Amino acid sequence: MVAANSAAIVRATFAMGEPGVFSAQRVRCVQHLAHESCEWEGDFRPGDGGAVRAGVGFYGAGRDDLAVGQQVAAVDTGRANRVYPVDGSNEWLFALATLACGAALVSYPFHPLRRLRAARAARH
Structure with a gap:
C-alpha cells in the first residue's frame, strides 16, 4: 500500500x-x-473554478483546528478522498516507519546473527 501511494x-x-x-x-x-x-470532512473547490468535490477529508486538522463552515486553503494532490494543507503534510513519516518495519520483518529470517546462533545451538 505504501509503495503504491508513494507518489x-x-x-x-x-x-x-x-x-x-x-x-x-x-x-x-x-x-x-x-x-x-480526527479528520474533518467537507467540500473542496478547486482554484481554477472546476467542479466541487464533496465528501473529502482534510488531512492534519484535529477536532479543535477547524469549525463547521470554516474555509481554509488546501491542495488536491490527486487522491480521491483527501486534500492537504498548503504547507504540506507529515504523512511521509508514517509511510517511512511502515516501510522500515516491513523491511525488518522480511529480513529477520535472513539475518546473519540469527543463523550463527542457530548453528551454534545445533553444535551443542
Whole structure:
C-alpha cells in the first residue's frame, strides 16, 4: 500500500497539486487507547473554478483546528478522498516507519546473527 501511494505521499509532503479551498462540514474522530484521531470532512473547490468535490477529508486538522463552515486553503494532490494543507503534510513519516518495519520483518529470517546462533545451538 505504501509503495503504491508513494507518489501521492511525495506530492502531499510538498503540497504539490491543484490549489483550492476546503470548506469544513463535520469532524469524525476515533478513540484509540490513549489517543484520539480526527479528520474533518467537507467540500473542496478547486482554484481554477472546476467542479466541487464533496465528501473529502482534510488531512492534519484535529477536532479543535477547524469549525463547521470554516474555509481554509488546501491542495488536491490527486487522491480521491483527501486534500492537504498548503504547507504540506507529515504523512511521509508514517509511510517511512511502515516501510522500515516491513523491511525488518522480511529480513529477520535472513539475518546473519540469527543463523550463527542457530548453528551454534545445533553444535551443542
